[in-house]
Every structure is written in C-alpha cells, then in structure tokens.
Amino acid sequence: MMTRRTRAGEGEEKEEEKVEEIRLSTSKAIKMTTILTGILFVSMCLASTDAFSYSLQSGSLQVGVGNKVKYSKEIYTGSGYNPNTGIFTVTVPGIYLISVTMMSGFSSAHLTVRKGPAAPGLILGWLFTDRSFNEACLTIDISLVVDDTIYVQMNSGSDLFDVYNTFSVSKIADP
Structure with a gap:
C-alpha cells in the first residue's frame, strides 16, 4: 500500500x-x-510626426473676442503647432484627430475650432459654457492636407480658466 x-x-x-x-x-x-x-x-x-498637446498655464486667461487662443503649456510636442500664434499647420497629409477641452472662468464663454488657411476659417465645431467654471469638450476626425491650419478662436466671453483648457491634434491615418 x-x-x-x-x-x-x-x-x-x-x-x-x-x-x-x-x-x-x-x-x-x-x-x-x-x-x-x-x-x-x-x-x-x-x-506620427504631426502631433501635439498643449494646455493653458495655471490661472485665468483673458482672450479678446475674435482672437485665437494661444495654448502655451506643453504636454506633448511633435511638430506643426506654434504656441506664439495658437495655430497648428499640417506638414503631412492625413486623417487627424482634433480634441479641444475648455473651462470658462468667471463668465460664460464660446469657442470655435476653425480650419484655414483662408480667414476667417471654416468652423469645424463649437464649444459653449453657460456659466462660471463650466466645461465643454469637442473631438473630431478630419482629412487635412499640407498647409491646412487648425486653431481655436474666442467668439464670446473673454475668460478661460487654468489647465482645464487643452488643444491636441494627432495624425491617426494616411489619406
């Protein structure tokens, strides 16, 4: 056993x-x-050589109506975005993912995401907050060619609050 x-x-x-x-x-x-x-x-x-992600600096930012929002705090830098002008310029054609988030400051605000180069730019999307410290976001896919530009413009209001405001673009596919 x-x-x-x-x-x-x-x-x-x-x-x-x-x-x-x-x-x-x-x-x-x-x-x-x-x-x-x-x-x-x-x-x-x-x-993906054409990609970036920026936010606003800490605190409140005043942006005049009709002006471009200039995101200056680098999160990820690829190529094509100029923080001095707030404009992304396409250097490689393709399908791009564009994402914008916003938080208004002490009053309501209204932003548009626009495609150039021709002024005033084709409106791709709208972001709107109806009261202080409200948030909005927009994400779109779009086919872009060399020298197309993408930027965010203040349409009403004037106050954006802190790093909760971001602008990101990334090439996700070839045309």
Missing part, C-alpha cells in the same frame, strides 16, 4: 511539474506579448 501511494504521489508530482512548466511558459508568452504591444504602440506614436 505504501509503495503504491508513493508511486501515485510521484505521478502527481510529475503532473504538477508539467502544469508548473506550462504555467511558466504561458506567463513568459504573456509577458512577451505585453512587451511587444508596448513596443508597437511606441513605434506608432513615433511614426
């Missing part, structure tokens, strides 16, 4: 070793998949 139990125990130990071996190889495969996915994601981001 004792011998049988030992042999059965040895068989169970071998099965447990095989299960552990499979578990380890599966774990290694999962780790490799995660690493390869990470490498692919980084490669895709690096491949």
